[in-house]
Amino acid sequence: MKQDVLSLIEQNYPTLSPSARTIANYLQQHPLAIVSQTSAEIAEHTQTSKATVSRFFRQLGFESQQDAKQAQLQLRQQGVPVLTQGQSIDQTAEELKNLSLTFEGLRTELLDEISAQLANASRVTLIGFRNSYPVALHFRQQLQQIRTSVRLLPQPGQTLGEDLHDILDDEVIVLFGFRRRTRIFKKIVEALEGRNTILVTDPTGQVYNQQVSKVLVCHLGNDNPFYSYAAPMSLVSMLCNRVYSYIGENAQYRTQSISNLYDDLDEMEL
Secondary structure: OOOOHHHHHHHHHHHOOHHHHHHHHHHHHOOOHHHHOOHHHHHHHHOOOHHHHHHHHHHOOOOOHHHHHHHHHHHHHOOOOOOOOOOOOOHHHHHHHHHHHHHHOOOHHHHHHHHHHHHHOOOEEEEEOOOHHHHHHHHHHHHOOOOOOEEEEOOOOOOOHHHHHOOOOOOEEEEEEOOOOOOHHHHHHHHOOOOEEEEEEOHHHHHHHHHOOEEEEOOOOOOOOOOOOHHHHHHHHHHHHHHHHHHOHHHHHHHHHHHHHHHHHOOOOO
């Protein structure tokens, strides 16, 4: 993986010529120019020449300014938070687009099947790393209010081998894997082959389609430096509501009992 252009500028800055430092200063102040401007435009803004700009990018290790641009865009595709769009992004429109793309791609019969399995399984195991962990944690918090035997992995500071070994025959595993996934993710997928594993991922995670039981794809957006997890959180909310409906009165009794415990322990504000 090639490094971020800005990181390479910082590393090579001491060895740059005065004109190259002018270009470096400009790009550090206007990082979007790396992907939005041509060599001629960068030269014009820095009062240098196209040849100087080309030499600058070669000194950083790229074949050309276009090569640097493609490397920067590729980093974003791999999940690295780099700026590739201007500051005028309509965040509301971006979130609505992610939600629409996600829910339009989900089949009702698949959601019904998954919800029924989550409601009836002897145990539900939720697994997530890095940015996937908070989504898995929220799912666990919601599910545990309406059914028993919901666990979250990995536990802090613990290995996974023991827990994966103890997967039950009728257990449902929900594996969250949003980019950038850890190296162990692939091995976990392999270890769970043959189990009832539901993968919740972004479009890049579809490479594991043949190794899991079901796949739910969430769109995270690509225009901002950081991905949005509004769609995965909304999917979790929808699944929990569906599971609640499947469980019915027992879910209602459980939530009421838990609420009574909140009162007894004085855990919640009124």
